[in-house]
Structure formats: C-alpha cells, structure tokens
Amino acid sequence: MSARSVLALARSFLFVPANRPDRFAKALASGADVVIIDLEDAVAADDKAAARDQLADAFGGFSGPERGRLLVRINASGTPWFEDDLKLLRLFGQQGLAGVMVPKAETISDLQCVAGAVGPDCGLLPQVESVLGLDGINALALAPQVQRLAFGNLDFQADAGLACDADEAELMPVRLALLLASRRAALPAPVDGVTPGTQDSVQLQADAARSRRGGFGGKLCIHPAQVALVNAAFAPDAAELAWAQRVMAALAAAGGGVFRLDGRMVDAPVVRLAQHTLARGRPPTPAPGEQP
Known part of the structure; x- marks a missing residue:
C-alpha cells in the first residue's frame, strides 16, 4: 500500500519524541497505523538540535514500509527551529518519508515552505491549533500536498481562552469546521486531537466515539496503550461489515441503480456509506506479527 493510501486510511497516529530513538521501534510495533516522530512539543528547547541529529541518525535504519508509515512533526513557522527542521526534511523527503505534520498551521505560506x-x-498534515488556523481552514485544506487535516484540541483551547470540560462540548463547532473543510476539499476524514489521560481508557473510548460520530476518521495518540482502543473505535464492527457486504452484493445483482434491501430503498448515498464502511474495515498496515 502506498504512503498516500496509508495516510488516507489511518485511524491511529502515535507520537514519539524525536530525542527518544530507543522508542521508535516500539512505536512502529505498537499497532499504530502511523507513527509521528515529534520535534515540537515533545522536545524541550535545549534539546531541539540533538533531537534532529538523533532522528537523522535513526532514519537510515527504517525500512521502506516503515518510512511509508512515518510522519515528522516539525516546529512551527516563526520559531527559531523551523529552518533547521526544513533542512532535515529535504533529506527525508527524498528517502520515502510519508509526510510532515505542520503544527499551528495558519497560512498557505506555512505549507508552501514545508512542501x-x-x-x-x-x-502534509496541517494541524489546526489556533483561531487564525480556523479562520484559514478552507485554504489550508485546499493547499497542494495536503493529505488530511488534524486538530490540536489542547492548543486550540489555550489560544481561544476556553476552559473545556472533559467532553469538550465547547469545541464541537471547531470540529465541525474541520470536517466540512475536509469534505469541501475532497480530503479523507480529519484526524482528531489527543486524550491527555494516558491510562484513562473510559475517557479515551468516549472521546474516540465522539470523534467517529462527528465524522472524524482517526485520532492522535500520546501513548502506545491508547492505540488498540483508537483502532477499535474507528473500525466497523462485524454487523456493520456484514451489512455493507450485503449492500454491495445486492448492488451487483441489481446491475446498479436504485434497489431494495431488507424492505428499504438503497440509492447512491447508501452505497457510498457501504463502500466507506468496507474501506474502514481494511487496516492500512498489518497488525504486529502479521504479514503485509
């Protein structure tokens, strides 16, 4: 599967600090569809240069399929580390890196520099984390090389001055804006932000269920323990898959057009839903121990 397809179908995106190369293999083996090696928030200011060096040293050891599952989150435009991060990316872009997560994305020029x-x-995966980023969301979604939008829910709360409860109901309009911008730009479903409690499985499941109901297709993870629950939340269950398979079989038997299944009319929107359900049932990467 191509890196573009992996990014389009990925459900779980696991962060790992760039200055912890000892964790890279564990992250890749965690079952996460995509691993994000983080040069930004996970790395202290004094460690940025060393983190770039450690990532550069480690990158040659990744296999081709592993590079096709890797994103690098760089430091934001306007920070002292942005230009040096771009120099590092020039090498990786020629060696099969799947993509770059662009934090605090606000303008087309931010993305053009990275591209x-x-x-x-x-x-490119622009991360919407500010009010200005929300204002420019349609332009960001339409920028060349953008594969999906991602939400930085915690940074957005801080930038907007919000004080959200655990359900983050205050952020519903922002999440809807990401979804609609993605649809207008014909992008795959956006990627939702993090759940801070790494051992709070109840909150994680609630957050992931909300994301899926809201049209998101994946979620950022900050600990390997979150990956399996996120994958499960965004995967269709057996009943959904069986229904989708029956829809597609009935469509083939009907020769296209509108038909009836279980006493209900099935037309093009229902067929698209069945196709989307089947696509979600195909993980973009094999589980640990499975053959690709």
Missing part, C-alpha cells in the same frame, strides 16, 4: 523542502511526493 518546497520535502518535495512533491511527501504529504
């Missing part, structure tokens, strides 16, 4: 560094074969 120019990595080259045309590397995808």
Whole structure:
C-alpha cells in the first residue's frame, strides 16, 4: 500500500519524541497505523538540535514500509527551529518519508515552505491549533500536498481562552469546521486531537466515539496503550461489515441503480456509506506479527 493510501486510511497516529530513538521501534510495533516522530512539543528547547541529529541518525535504519508509515512533526513557522527542521526534511523527503505534520498551521505560506523542502511526493498534515488556523481552514485544506487535516484540541483551547470540560462540548463547532473543510476539499476524514489521560481508557473510548460520530476518521495518540482502543473505535464492527457486504452484493445483482434491501430503498448515498464502511474495515498496515 502506498504512503498516500496509508495516510488516507489511518485511524491511529502515535507520537514519539524525536530525542527518544530507543522508542521508535516500539512505536512502529505498537499497532499504530502511523507513527509521528515529534520535534515540537515533545522536545524541550535545549534539546531541539540533538533531537534532529538523533532522528537523522535513526532514519537510515527504517525500512521502506516503515518510512511509508512515518510522519515528522516539525516546529512551527516563526520559531527559531523551523529552518533547521526544513533542512532535515529535504533529506527525508527524498528517502520515502510519508509526510510532515505542520503544527499551528495558519497560512498557505506555512505549507508552501514545508512542501518546497520535502518535495512533491511527501504529504502534509496541517494541524489546526489556533483561531487564525480556523479562520484559514478552507485554504489550508485546499493547499497542494495536503493529505488530511488534524486538530490540536489542547492548543486550540489555550489560544481561544476556553476552559473545556472533559467532553469538550465547547469545541464541537471547531470540529465541525474541520470536517466540512475536509469534505469541501475532497480530503479523507480529519484526524482528531489527543486524550491527555494516558491510562484513562473510559475517557479515551468516549472521546474516540465522539470523534467517529462527528465524522472524524482517526485520532492522535500520546501513548502506545491508547492505540488498540483508537483502532477499535474507528473500525466497523462485524454487523456493520456484514451489512455493507450485503449492500454491495445486492448492488451487483441489481446491475446498479436504485434497489431494495431488507424492505428499504438503497440509492447512491447508501452505497457510498457501504463502500466507506468496507474501506474502514481494511487496516492500512498489518497488525504486529502479521504479514503485509
């Protein structure tokens, strides 16, 4: 499967600090569809240069399929580390890196700088984390090389001055904006933000269920323990898959057009829903121990 397809179908995106190369293999083996090696929030200011060096040293050890599952989250435009991060990306973009997560994305110029560094074969995932980013969301979604939008829920709360409860009901309009911008730009469903409690499975399941109900297709993870629950939350269950398979079989038997199944009319929107359900049932990467 191509890196572009992996990014389009990925459900779980696991962060790992760039200055912890000892954790890279564990992250890749966690079952996460995509691993994000983080040069931004996970790395202290004094450690940024060393983290770039550690990532550069480790990158040559990744296999081709592993590179096709890797994103690098760089430091934001306007920070002292942005230009040095871009220099590092020029090398990775030529060696099969799947994409770059662009934090605090607000303008097209932010994305153009990154795209120019990595080259045309590397995808971009703008992370909407500010009110200005929300204002520019449609332009960000339509920018060249953008594969999906991602939400930085915690940074957005801080930037907007919100004090959200655990259900983050105050952020519902922002999440809807990400979904609609993605649809207008014909992008795959956006990626929701993190659940801070790494051992709070109840909150994680509630958050992931809310994300899926709200049209999101994946979620950012900050600990390997979150991956399996996120994958399960975004995967269709056996009943949903069976229904989708029956829809597609009935469509083939009817020769296209509108038909009836279980006493209900099935037309093009229902067929698209069945196709989407089947696509969600195909993990973009094999589980640990499975063959690709």
